[in-house]
Amino acid sequence: MKFKKVVVGGTFDYLHDGHAAILTKAFELGERVLVGICSDEMQLLLEKDSAGIQLLDLRKRALEELLRSRGWLDRAEVAVISDAFGPSLKDSELEAIVVSPETRARAEELNRLRTSKGLKAFEIVEIPFVLAEDGKPISSIRVRYGEIDVHGKLLKQSHL
Numbered sequence: 001m002k003f004k005k006v007v008v009g010g011t012f013d014y015l016h017d018g019h020a021a022i023l024t025k026a027f028e029l030g031e032r033v034l035v036g037i038c039s040d041e042m043q044l045l046l047e048k049d050s051a052g053i054q055l056l057d058l059r060k061r062a063l064e065e066l067l068r069s070r071g072w073l074d075r076a077e078v079a080v081i082s083d084a085f086g087p088s089l090k091d092s093e094l095e096a097i098v099v100s101p102e103t104r105a106r107a108e109e110l111n112r113l114r115t116s117k118g119l120k121a122f123e124i125v126e127i128p129f130v131l132a133e134d135g136k137p138i139s140s141i142r143v144r145y146g147e148i149d150v151h152g153k154l155l156k157q158s159h160l
Contacts, residue, residue, distance in 0.1 A: 003095040006030030007088050007122070009081060010103075011038045013053045013140040015062045016150040018100065018130040025127050026098040027072050034077045034094065036086040037063060052144050056080065085110055089117065096123040102137075 008026045012019055026033045040056045053059075060078065067073040079087055088094055088110060099107045104126050111121040129137035132152030142148045146155055 001029060001031050003030045003123070005032045005034065005091075005093045006096045006098060007034045007036065007091075007094050008098045009036030009038075009086060009088075011053060011140065012059050012063045014143040014150060015059075015066055016130075016138050016140060016143055017152060018138045020066065021127055021130050022098050022100060023066070023070075023072070025125060027070070027075065029096060029098065029125060030075075032075050032077065033072070034079060034087065034091065035063065035067075036079050036081040036088070039080050039082045042082050053140075085113065088122075089113055089119075092119055094122065095120070096125055098125045098127065100127060100129055102129075 006026045006029050008022055010019065010022075023033075023035070026035075037056070037060055060080070064073065064078060067076050067078075081087070084106060088097070097107045097110070104124065107122065107124045111124070115121050130152065132138050132142070132148045133154045134148075136142075138148060138150075138152045143150055148154055
């Protein structure tokens with residue numbers, strides 16, 4: 001393992017293969033992993049379609065079940081976050097952050113804020129999107145709308 005403590009964060013709505021990929025990378029790299037999961041209040045502030053996002057209790061239970069099933073639960077710290085950065089602006093033990101192309105800009109912003117507070121910048125590890133059968137990224141919103149399942153299998157044809 002390359003780092004003592006790695007951070008990853010998200011809504012973790014309709015836990016899908018993209019979430020599994022980002023978590024897998026985080027646990028490959030870190031002895032411990034801080035997993036930030038958006039609070040119900042924060043999800044309403046997100047700049048994406050938040051209608052229909054599952055409640056925190058359901059999302060957190062699914063996340064913890066995935067961590068347990070992969071043998072990662074004892075190395076994980078799940079934190080409910082109510083802002084874009086959670087404990088990552090205060091935790092000096094954090095060394096790296098795992099992101100997707102969609103969240104890289106936020107990690108770069110986080111690094112600027114960390115260094116302005118005298119904390120060490122994260123190493124940013126970006127993994128590629130996990131693609132569905134149609135070659136587009138798997139996302140919770142696509143699962144929610146019934147386009148794909150959590151593994152990226154197409155469920156209905158788009159009428160575009």
